[in-house]
Amino acid sequence: MRFKIGEKVGFLREVGGGIVQSYKNDQIVIVEDETGFEREFMEEDLNSIIGDQSNILSSNFDINDVIEETVSYSDDLGDITKNKDFWEIDLHTHVLMESERGLSNGQLLSHQLLEFKRFFRKAREKSIRKLVVIHGVGEGVLKSEIRQFLEGKEGIDFYDADFRKYGKGATTVELFYR
Template sequence: MNETFKKGDKVSVLDEAIDGVVLSVQGNQVSIESNEGFMMTFFVNEIIKINDASNLEFGTGSHHLNKVKQEKEIPKPRSFVKEKKSSKEIPVPEFDLHIEKLVKNFRQMSNYDILTLQTETAKRHIDFAIKNRIPKIVFIHGVGEGILKAELDFLMGRYDNIIFRDANYQKYGLGATEVLVKQNQK
């Protein structure tokens, strides 16, 4: 399909987001002024003629277009899927390992002492969960520089009977780890 272009035709460039108006036609080259005001030259096979919006409306039937516009303007009710929780469901124990939650006065503690206290606290909670068959616990460690998270990953990697992963992002963001305790079949 070889279209003929004339001065004033509205055109669109095929593989680029450029629209414009034909300024001149010389052989198989068409000079256009883009909607941004740039003068450009393209081959005839690189552009396509576009219709005016008025012609487009007439061709499709303006009554259909108006109906579609009205439907778009009517706000649709938003649906929210609420998470159903059974009344028997036990909430998951959460343990905040931020140092200010563990001790009142930590100002004179070294970074090593703080990290040791946090990992020992986590180890106690994991051991307690395993011993008492608690299926899931969550440690809130925060984002920070990732040192505590790395230390927790190392600690939990030494257990055979637990699985750990990032906790629910919507609830905790990036600063929490969920620990699942495998229940041994004896």
């Protein structure tokens, strides 16, 4: 039993989260979702939410609101290549972190998403017109989360990055400004 009753959790295979209500058995957790319904999840399909991250998907998201409650970041934005034509970031965990030891898949995903959102925000502040986000192929969870985040934004177009250079593991984001 990894989670405590009353603990906030996020769903790894879908958007959203909830609060742990009980355990059905050693592997199945009963979670009350945001709509008040109790749902069953495999324990490995959930991750802990540290602090209040309720604003993480809103349009006025500010990374500074959650940094102190989650992980400490250096001023560096990870492995970012700043080209005069575009910015590129590699979100592979072995690039972003010194060690992945002791972290669940959900915690790793949360870290990757925070880095991406921080990178995206910085690019917007600097009026960068094109981003390349290297997310890897894997099971497609990170790619899906990134694209879901981008879908709600105005003045943005995104698509698969150049296959010859990145294979299937990257997304190009074009930002349009007035």
